[in-house]
Amino acid sequence: MPELSNRFDFKTVDDKWSTYWERENLFHARPDPKKKPYTIVIPPPNVTGILHMGHALNNTLQDIIIRYKRMNGYETLWMPGTDHAGIATQNVVEKQLALEGKNRHELGREAFVARLWDWKKQYGDTIIHQLKKLGASCDWQRARFTMDEPYSAAVKQVFVRLYRKGLVYRGEYIINWCPRCHTALSDEEAEHRDIQGSLYHIRYPFKDDPDRYVTVATTRPETMLGDTAVAVNPKDKRYKNLIGKTLLLPLMNREIRIISDEFVDPKFGTGAVKVTPAHDPNDFEMGKRHNLEFVNIMHPDARLNEQAGDYEGMDRLEAREAIVETLKEAKLLEKTEPHVHAVGHCYRCHTIVEPYLSKQWFVKMKPLAEPALRAVKSGKIRFYPKRWTKVYMNWMENIRDWCISRQIWWGHRIPVWYCIGDGHCTMHCKEPIVSETVPEKCPHCGSANLRQDEDVLDTWFSSWLWPFATLGWPQKSEDLAYFYPTSSLFTAPEIIFFWVARMIMAGYEFMGDLPFSDVYIHGTVRDTKGRKMSKSLGNAIDPLEIIEEYGADALRFSLIINSGQDIFISKEKFEVGRNFANKMWNASRLILMNTAAVDPSFDLAAAAKTKDLDLPSLWILSRFHATLGKVGAAIEKYQYSEAESLIYDFFWANFCDWYLEIIKDRWSDPVTQNIAFTLLEQSLKMIHPFMPFVTEEIWSQCHAGAGSISRKPWPAGHKQLVNKKAEERMQTLISLISSIRNLRSHWNVKPNEKIQCHLSSKSKDQLSLLQDNETLLKNLMRADLLTIDGRAAETKNSAATIVEDIKAVVPLSGLIDVGRERDRMLGQIEEQKRATKGLDSRLKNREFIKKAPKDIIEKEKERLKSIHEKIRELEQIVSSLEQ
RNA sequence: GGGCACAUAGCUCAGUUGGUUAGAGCGCUGCCCUCACAUGGCAGAGGUCGAAGGUUCGAAUCCUUCUGUGCCCACCA
Numbered sequence: 001m002p003e004l005s006n007r008f009d010f011k012t013v014d015d016k017w018s019t020y021w022e023r024e025n026l027f028h029a030r031p032d033p034k035k036k037p038y039t040i041v042i043p044p045p046n047v048t049g050i051l052h053m054g055h056a057l058n059n060t061l062q063d064i065i066i067r068y069k070r071m072n073g074y075e076t077l078w079m080p081g082t083d084h085a086g087i088a089t090q091n092v093v094e095k096q097l098a099l100e101g102k103n104r105h106e107l108g109r110e111a112f113v114a115r116l117w118d119w120k121k122q123y124g125d126t127i128i129h130q131l132k133k134l135g136a137s138c139d140w141q142r143a144r145f146t147m148d149e150p151y152s153a154a155v156k157q158v159f160v161r162l163y164r165k166g167l168v169y170r171g172e173y174i175i176n177w178c179p180r181c182h183t184a185l186s187d188e189e190a191e192h193r194d195i196q197g198s199l200y201h202i203r204y205p206f207k208d209d210p211d212r213y214v215t216v217a218t219t220r221p222e223t224m225l226g227d228t229a230v231a232v233n234p235k236d237k238r239y240k241n242l243i244g245k246t247l248l249l250p251l252m253n254r255e256i257r258i259i260s261d262e263f264v265d266p267k268f269g270t271g272a273v274k275v276t277p278a279h280d281p282n283d284f285e286m287g288k289r290h291n292l293e294f295v296n297i298m299h300p301d302a303r304l305n306e307q308a309g310d311y312e313g314m315d316r317l318e319a320r321e322a323i324v325e326t327l328k329e330a331k332l333l334e335k336t337e338p339h340v341h342a343v344g345h346c347y348r349c350h351t352i353v354e355p356y357l358s359k360q361w362f363v364k365m366k367p368l369a370e371p372a373l374r375a376v377k378s379g380k381i382r383f384y385p386k387r388w389t390k391v392y393m394n395w396m397e398n399i400r401d402w403c404i405s406r407q408i409w410w411g412h413r414i415p416v417w418y419c420i421g422d423g424h425c426t427m428h429c430k431e432p433i434v435s436e437t438v439p440e441k442c443p444h445c446g447s448a449n450l451r452q453d454e455d456v457l458d459t460w461f462s463s464w465l466w467p468f469a470t471l472g473w474p475q476k477s478e479d480l481a482y483f484y485p486t487s488s489l490f491t492a493p494e495i496i497f498f499w500v501a502r503m504i505m506a507g508y509e510f511m512g513d514l515p516f517s518d519v520y521i522h523g524t525v526r527d528t529k530g531r532k533m534s535k536s537l538g539n540a541i542d543p544l545e546i547i548e549e550y551g552a553d554a555l556r557f558s559l560i561i562n563s564g565q566d567i568f569i570s571k572e573k574f575e576v577g578r579n580f581a582n583k584m585w586n587a588s589r590l591i592l593m594n595t596a597a598v599d600p601s602f603d604l605a606a607a608a609k610t611k612d613l614d615l616p617s618l619w620i621l622s623r624f625h626a627t628l629g630k631v632g633a634a635i636e637k638y639q640y641s642e643a644e645s646l647i648y649d650f651f652w653a654n655f656c657d658w659y660l661e662i663i664k665d666r667w668s669d670p671v672t673q674n675i676a677f678t679l680l681e682q683s684l685k686m687i688h689p690f691m692p693f694v695t696e697e698i699w700s701q702c703h704a705g706a707g708s709i710s711r712k713p714w715p716a717g718h719k720q721l722v723n724k725k726a727e728e729r730m731q732t733l734i735s736l737i738s739s740i741r742n743l744r745s746h747w748n749v750k751p752n753e754k755i756q757c758h759l760s761s762k763s764k765d766q767l768s769l770l771q772d773n774e775t776l777l778k779n780l781m782r783a784d785l786l787t788i789d790g791r792a793a794e795t796k797n798s799a800a801t802i803v804e805d806i807k808a809v810v811p812l813s814g815l816i817d818v819g820r821e822r823d824r825m826l827g828q829i830e831e832q833k834r835a836t837k838g839l840d841s842r843l844k845n846r847e848f849i850k851k852a853p854k855d856i857i858e859k860e861k862e863r864l865k866s867i868h869e870k871i872r873e874l875e876q877i878v879s880s881l882e883q
Numbered sequence: 884g885g886g887c888a889c890a891u892a893g894c895u896c897a898g899u900u901g902g903u904u905a906g907a908g909c910g911c912u913g914c915c916c917u918c919a920c921a922u923g924g925c926a927g928a929g930g931u932c933g934a935a936g937g938u939u940c941g942a943a944u945c946c947u948u949c950u951g952u953g954c955c956c957a958c959c960a
Binding site for chain 2: 263
């Protein structure tokens with residue numbers, strides 16, 4: 001046996017095994033008709049990214065179940081890959097360009113996209129390498145990217161199919177516009193945050209009577225430059241007579257009419273609303289209803305345009321101040337009140353988005369939502385925890401059309417061409433040519449002068465195909481037939497709308513089947529103050545740093561065991577995992593040092609049946625098999641932190657603290673060796689999904705050359721080895737030992753001092769247990785320092801006797817503060833007496849006797865009896881102290 | 884404005900369908916470097932289970948209301 005360090009050396013071990021796993025291609029999955037498939041597609045991380053705690057958590061969860069299923073005989077495919085992440089990645093590269101003093105327009109589209117591919121090549125796999133460091137057992141050979149050639153083909157086909165079905169359309173609507181990213185966003189990509197703003201009350205004078213006016217209230221005064229009406233509620237008496245009158249829009253001197261519309265809430269503000277059809281979704285609708293003029297006052301970068309008169313060239317917020325100032329001077333600003341309202345922000349750059357009128361491509365969602373809604377309602381697709389079902393349903397039931405075109409360059413170019421024509425263009429040519437392949441000429445006029453749509457598709461328009469496009473769709477493949485539908489999906493709550501819901505819709509629309517049956521929604525990783533981890537807050541803990549400092553197993557284990565709904569984490573929290581890995585390491589060192597004579601064919605289950613095993617062996621076998629069963633059940637129910645607690649408790653509190661201590665003087669016994677070794681080995685398997693590195697390393701020391709533990713079967717559960725009786729007896733023994741230790745500690749008996757106890761015990765059973773296990777006890781109590789007197793059976797009161805015996809062995813003076821001890825005891829007596837009161841009255845309660853289950857009543861009675869006994873005992877101690 | 888969740892020890896969380904004395908880890912206190920492990924061992928202190936009502940023989944657990952916190956959704960400008 002080589003010298004092994006008393007510290008688990010994760011630094012060399014982690015790398016050794018992740019390299020080994022990959023080199024041996026251990027996690028490659030292929031269709032195997034003899035086995036059941038278990039498939040997970042990874043939520044593809046963005047190619048911008050480096051691993052953060054959210055990834056670490058997300059992928060640890062997936063790896064646990066994948067490794068567990070693999071050991072349970074499934075053909076497991078964990079499909080890895082990355083997402084091109086349109087806007088996010090483009091932003092990163094644009095920032096890089098800015099550092100060089102350039103921008104994308106100078107570079108031109110082609111060169112810019114080439115640059116993005118360079119970026120992808122250089123940094124795209126960073127996160128994949130980091131996932132390997134985490135121990136993720138993906139089928140790396142299959143790694144996909146959302147802009148791979150075959151994947152792009154799938155995206156194009158989907159667009160064309162939806163267009164032909166009438167589910168993709170182009171139109172001019174108010175969309176969320178990010179003035180910094182220069183692109184449209186979907187409703188989901190605009191994050192609403194409460195902002196402390198102001199409600200400005202502005203006077204709009206009548207054209208005919210400039211001294212009279214209507215006051216409107218707005219949070220965005222700059223948009224008044226685009227006003228083309230003022231609206232009031234038709235039922236509002238205040239304004240009834242004014243409907244149809246003409247006002248003079250201040251600053252612009254444009255004539256605008258007062259219109260009436262049900263939309264207006266008379267209770268809000270002044271009850272009169274300025275209508276800006278080109279800059280507000282509600283006003284847009286009103287504009288259409290009333291045939292108003294749509295005046296767009298903004299450039300795409302949110303500077304005001306030529307429609308803004310004097311304010312042309314100003315930024316929207318700058319203009320707001322200027323306009324308010326001017327209105328104030330003109331005495332047209334009635335008042336300004338503070339007002340909190342939700343303002344949309346770009347989910348990528350956090351700039352305030354602008355409701356902006358523009359021509360975009362949309363997906364009609366209602367028809368797609370129907371089967372997706374049914375799948376969840378019927379329970380075919382289940383959310384864990386269940387409550388997310390409601391969130392999903394609610395969104396789906398109120399689904400709105402999806403704006404899918406983006407005015408950026410990084411992404412799937414929209415497969416649409418427009419005919420520029422050759423000068424003799426007909427009306428037909430206004431229809432776009434939607435095609436999977438590049439069309440050579442216009443099908444209407446034959447012109448070859450075609451221009452492709454400049455826009456690209458929303459990143460999520462490719463992500464929503466992930467569960468089947470990664471398996472080869474639209475080609476019919478063996479993989480697709482075998483691995484689809486996938487089994488489970490793991491993601492964060494904020495991704496439900498972006499991705500989960502849309503994958504379900506796409507699954508039904510294009511595969512005619514659900515994409516996965518279980519959706520596990522995990523919490524967000526936060527700091528201990530409950531704030532989201534982010535670079536800008538400076539509270540982020542870098543998982544790679546944790547891997548360096550504590551090891552990947554520690555990162556994984558600690559993250560999971562600390563996970564409630566959300567995970568509040570600080571650096572010290574990772575010590576649990578590190579310490580546990582180290583404990584496993586040292587326990588196995590002890591076992592490996594002492595099990596030279598292990599019989600490789602030893603069958604634990606058989607031995608338990610035929611051999612006459614002692615109590616500690618029966619007990620530890622029972623504990624192991626009880627734990628094993630519960631761990632498996634917990635994993636199946638996605639209760640990971642529960643599973644880890646069970647493992648931690650078994651391995652540390654049972655196996656190490658008691659079993660290994662008890663057998664310390666019996667290593668020469670071959671049965672003991674075999675039990676210890678086998679239990680270690682099976683524990684390793686049970687722990688492997690959670691801590692792959694340390695278990696693989698120890699496994700390799702147990703079985704040199706026997707192959708990776710990751711491909712070994714999960715330990716067979718033997719229910720018959722779960723032995724309630726042995727557990728109870730051992731528990732009694734443990735509590736007796738603990739109380740003796742308690743006394744030693746309490747009376748401050750030094751380790752080298754002898755304690756002689758007359759242990760009287762209430763039941764003969766306990767006493768015989770003690771006598772049967774005297775050697776064991778001595779061993780645990782530091783050999784020879786405890787003697788158990790056979791007279792114990794005659795002694796009536798244990799605690800008092802112990803006091804007396806301690807008095808005999810250790811000089812009492814200086815050890816016991818008699819007065820204080822007496823008070824303490826008296827306090828305890830009071831406490832116990834109080835406890836009897838409740839019990840007494842309950843047992844005298846006729847209702848209780850009548851209605852409560854019998855066993856409960858019996859137990860209560862026994863309890864009362866034992867409390868009375870305890871009181872008597874305590875009283876004796878007090879009297880012995882008083883002597 | 885609507886919805887969801889949470890509130891248990893100083894901190895982070897368990898607590899299954901109501902049923903003995905509400906658990907664990909970290910932290911804290913005391914004693915131990917004992918030949919696997921001080922990233923360790925043993926022992927201990929610490930909780931009127933957010934508040935008030937109600938149902939019940941019995942409530943941390945079920946119901947109602949309230950307070951506080953977090954998250955999501957929403958076109959009241």
